[in-house]
Amino acid sequence: xxxxxxxxxxxxxxxxxxxxxxxxxxxxxxxxxxxxxxxxxxxxxxxxxxxxxxxxxxxxxxxxxxxxxxxxxxxxxxxxxxxxxxxxxxxxxxxxxxxxxxxxxxxxxxxxxxxxxxxxxxxxxxxxxxxxxxxxxxxxxxxxxxxxxxxxxxxxxxxxxxxxxxxxxxxxxxxxxxxxxxxxxxxxxxxxxxxxxxxxxxxxxxxxxxxxxxxxxxxxxxxxxxxxxxxxxxxxxxxxxxxxxxxxxxxxxxxxxxxxxxxxxxxxxxxxxxxxxxxxxxxxxxxxxxxxxxxxxxxxxxxxxxxxx
Amino acid sequence: xxxxxxxxxxxxxxxxxxxxxxxxxxxxxxxxxxxxxxxxxxxxxxxxxxxxxxxxxxxxxxxxxxxxxxxxxxxxxxxxxxxxxxxxxxxxxxxxxxxxxxxxxxxxxxxxxxxxxxxxxxxxxxxxxxxxxxxxxxxxxxxxxxxxxxxxxxxxxxxxxxxxxxxxxxxxxxxxxxxxxxxxxxxxxxxxxxxxxxxxxxxxxxxxxxxxxxxxxxxxxxxxxxxxxxxxxxxxxxxxxxxxxxxxxxxxxxxxxxxxxxxxxxxxxxxxxxxxxxxxxxxxxxxxxxxxxxxxxxxxxxxxxxxxxxxxxxxxxxxxxxxxxxxxxxxxxxxxxxxxxxxxxxxxxxxxxxxxxxxxxxxxxxxxxxxxxxxxxxxxxxxxxxxxxxxxxxxxxxxxxxxxxxxxxxxxxxxxxxxxxxxxxxxxxxxxxxxxxxxxxxxxxxxxxxxxxxxxxxxxxxxxxxxxxxxxxxxxxxxxxxxxxxxxxxxxxxxxxxxxxxxx
Numbered sequence: 001x002x003x004x005x006x007x008x009x010x011x012x013x014x015x016x017x018x019x020x021x022x023x024x025x026x027x028x029x030x031x032x033x034x035x036x037x038x039x040x041x042x043x044x045x046x047x048x049x050x051x052x053x054x055x056x057x058x059x060x061x062x063x064x065x066x067x068x069x070x071x072x073x074x075x076x077x078x079x080x081x082x083x084x085x086x087x088x089x090x091x092x093x094x095x096x097x098x099x100x101x102x103x104x105x106x107x108x109x110x111x112x113x114x115x116x117x118x119x120x121x122x123x124x125x126x127x128x129x130x131x132x133x134x135x136x137x138x139x140x141x142x143x144x145x146x147x148x149x150x151x152x153x154x155x156x157x158x159x160x161x162x163x164x165x166x167x168x169x170x171x172x173x174x175x176x177x178x179x180x181x182x183x184x185x186x187x188x189x190x191x192x193x194x195x196x197x198x199x200x201x202x203x204x205x206x207x208x209x210x211x212x213x214x215x216x217x218x219x220x221x222x223x224x225x226x227x228x229x230x231x232x233x234x235x236x237x238x239x240x241x242x243x244x245x246x247x248x249x250x251x252x253x254x255x256x257x258x259x260x261x262x263x264x265x266x267x268x269x270x271x272x273x274x275x276x277x278x279x280x281x282x283x284x285x286x287x288x289x290x291x292x293x294x295x296x297x298x299x300x301x302x303x304x305x306x307x308x309x
Numbered sequence: 310x311x312x313x314x315x316x317x318x319x320x321x322x323x324x325x326x327x328x329x330x331x332x333x334x335x336x337x338x339x340x341x342x343x344x345x346x347x348x349x350x351x352x353x354x355x356x357x358x359x360x361x362x363x364x365x366x367x368x369x370x371x372x373x374x375x376x377x378x379x380x381x382x383x384x385x386x387x388x389x390x391x392x393x394x395x396x397x398x399x400x401x402x403x404x405x406x407x408x409x410x411x412x413x414x415x416x417x418x419x420x421x422x423x424x425x426x427x428x429x430x431x432x433x434x435x436x437x438x439x440x441x442x443x444x445x446x447x448x449x450x451x452x453x454x455x456x457x458x459x460x461x462x463x464x465x466x467x468x469x470x471x472x473x474x475x476x477x478x479x480x481x482x483x484x485x486x487x488x489x490x491x492x493x494x495x496x497x498x499x500x501x502x503x504x505x506x507x508x509x510x511x512x513x514x515x516x517x518x519x520x521x522x523x524x525x526x527x528x529x530x531x532x533x534x535x536x537x538x539x540x541x542x543x544x545x546x547x548x549x550x551x552x553x554x555x556x557x558x559x560x561x562x563x564x565x566x567x568x569x570x571x572x573x574x575x576x577x578x579x580x581x582x583x584x585x586x587x588x589x590x591x592x593x594x595x596x597x598x599x600x601x602x603x604x605x606x607x608x609x610x611x612x613x614x615x616x617x618x619x620x621x622x623x624x625x626x627x628x629x630x631x632x633x634x635x636x637x638x639x640x641x642x643x644x645x646x647x648x649x650x651x652x653x654x655x656x657x658x659x660x661x662x663x664x665x666x667x668x669x670x671x672x673x674x675x676x677x678x679x680x681x682x683x684x685x686x687x688x689x690x691x692x693x694x695x696x697x698x699x700x701x702x703x704x705x706x707x708x709x710x711x712x713x714x715x716x717x718x719x720x721x722x723x724x725x726x727x728x729x730x731x732x733x734x735x736x737x738x739x740x741x742x743x744x745x746x747x748x749x750x751x752x753x754x755x756x757x758x759x760x761x762x763x764x765x766x767x768x769x770x771x772x773x774x775x776x777x778x779x780x781x782x783x784x785x786x787x788x789x790x791x792x793x794x795x796x797x798x799x800x801x802x803x804x805x806x807x808x809x810x811x812x813x
Binding site: 034037038039040129133199200203205206207208209210211280281282283284285286287288289290 | 456457458459463464465479566568569570571572573574575576577580640642643645646793794795796797798
């Protein structure tokens with residue numbers, strides 16, 4: 001028993017490190033594909049690594065009015081993202097025999113909430129109008145995102161009668177619940193876009209302060225701390241993509257070899273990236289007050305999925 | 310034809326009121342002139358639009374140098390006079406009596422009281438001491454109302470401007486703008502400068518409507534010099550001016566997409582604009598089409614092969630541009646953002662004397678090219694697009710229609726230029742000192758109106774520029790309240806206001 005725990009613990013640490021290292025690559029890939037879709041050449045796919053390298057070499061400029069919250073928030077945000085990366089059923093889902101039984105759906109979700117909570121506090125801390133505005137908008141969106149994400153994931157959890165992520169990931173698709181899965185997948189995809197601050201909810205590439213949500217919230221940060229936030233955001237997005245790929249793009253992989261499973265997972269992640277970039281290209285940002293309607297659709301779809309279950 | 314009326318300062322309001330009631334587009338420009346070295350008087354000039362084509366009404370009110378430096382404000386009867394009067398108060402120290410808003414406009418809190426830079430006895434090389442005054446911003450009061458200051462330094466490559474929003478949540482209750490941060494004193498610099506050199510200063514008032522400013526300047530000079538420019542020069546000027554309109558409008562359609570995060574529109578707009586700017590460089594050696602228009606005509610000819618190249622570029626561009634526009638017209642997400650956003654009502658546009666695209670999107674049917682024809686526009690056929698809804702969408706569609714109309718005018722010019730006589734330029738003779746002239750042209754943003762008074766040896770005594778953006782900036786503070794803060798960048802972009810055109 002002790003032995004199994006150790007192995008799975010090491011495994012989770014390994015996965016967290018792996019995802020942390022890969023996350024900037026995925027972020028760069030999204031930027032590159034998006035640029036190509038928009039008739040632009042775009043930055044190189046390793047650009048996010050260079051950006052992080054640059055940011056980590058720089059000092060932070062800190063407003064003299066801030067409290068300790070401002071300085072701990074990036075660390076908590078980063079730790080929460082790293083924790084989520086350890087818990088997400090990525091590689092562990094490929095090897096169910098070592099998957100941890102302690103990994104719970106709610107724990108994963110509330111790690112996200114923890115990070116967001118501290119970032120929103122920090123955004124108010126400096127007292128600048130943009131930070132407060134970004135924080136207020138982020139929370140206003142979060143209120144609607146959280147029920148939707150929960151409903152979508154609960155659809156899967158109900159099927160397995162467990163909120164353990166490993167158990168949830170272990171279940172392949174069966175035809176009886178295909179309808180529920182489609183609803184839940186649509187709901188989760190909308191949430192994925194909102195959570196990763198992308199068009200049509202937010203715009204990660206904008207320089208217009210007045211329209212910013214996530215970027216507005218972190219506007220006061222610079223240097224190393226900003227680097228941590230940028231990195232953590234990339235990790236968080238990758239975790240969400242993996243969640244989506246594992247639960248909502250099911251494929252009967254029972255009996256496949258390990259390498260085939262890895263190829264499958266990578267393929268699903270790429271598919272998911274393609275969908276995100278396509279949405280970012282064909283739509284524009286919606287009016288801020290239409291975002292609740294958009295997210296309500298996600299919550300409704302999640303509810304439908306549970307009913308259809 | 311310009312009808313001149315000279316009145317004493319006490320009769321200014323009555324005279325202005327009479328002209329205002331007879332005018333079609335109201336007050337076009339209002340400025341002061343320090344004529345103490347000539348006749349011992351200050352003068353206030355008001356230019357009104359006349360009712361019929363080519364007619365403008367100019368009211369000159371004189372203030373004796375020993376009389377109190379004040380004049381009756383026109384703002385209570387003509388809202389469009391507000392900014393002009395504040396500027397006169399700042400730069401000449403002539404106070405408009407009864408103007409309720411005499412906050413500084415051009416000179417900020419660091420400029421000392423009682424120093425009036427546009428008076429003739431102020432040496433432009435003077436270093437003024439740093440003053441520490443207050444700069445009052447307008448704001449709303451009430452429970453839960455808070456302020457959001459933005460700028461003057463912005464995140465993008467934008468000129469400086471400070472905006473103060475009074476907010477109730479995301480809704481904007483009131484907006485005040487503090488502008489004129491980078492005032493260059495071009496009007497002052499031009500004083501005493503020979504017109505040959507002044508050309509280069511005027512050409513650099515603004516990048517995006519460089520041709521229009523130069524055109525207004527040249528026409529003002531030609532009107533005082535009583536020079537009629539050759540036919541070929543007229544047509545080349547029209548061609549160049551329309552190319553300027555085209556590249557601006559095409560670029561602005563793309564820029565608008567950036568305001569709402571529609572990346573395909575942004576990158577395609579930028580691509581098409583670049584395409585045109587490279588054509589500009591081939592034609593004139595300058596991406597902003599500088600160097601072509603000069604007083605008396607144009608500097609260079611456009612030979613047949615260049616005209617063919619223009620026609621080919623325009624043909625290719627038009628196809629791509631129409632595709633881009635169709636992409637926008639069929640996109641519900643996009644339309645949802647632009648429709649009913651940032652409405653400038655007809656009445657406000659009319660009273661504030663709004664010009665150009667912003668006016669024609671709010672139903673004010675006014676275009677200097679058609680209504681006060683200049684430089685050969687009277688001989689060509691073109692439509693002036695008009696929309697009435699006054700929102701971001703209307704300003705966008707006016708731009709689109711005007712861009713397509715510009716391609717038609719350019720094609721007409723391409724066929725007409727080769728059949729005119731080769732002559733490009735008339736010499737500018739010695740100009741009668743202290744004669745005055747007005748030049749105007751319709752830039753991509755609206756009318757640019759220039760007024761000048763000459764002195765000896767073809768030097769400039771006083772120069773005044775009323776740019777399109779100067780007339781339109783106050784409209785922004787009318788169109789924005791009632792919208793939400795994240796929509797401000799979009800509304801701002803739809804007006805496409807220029808900071809440099811204020812800081813002349």
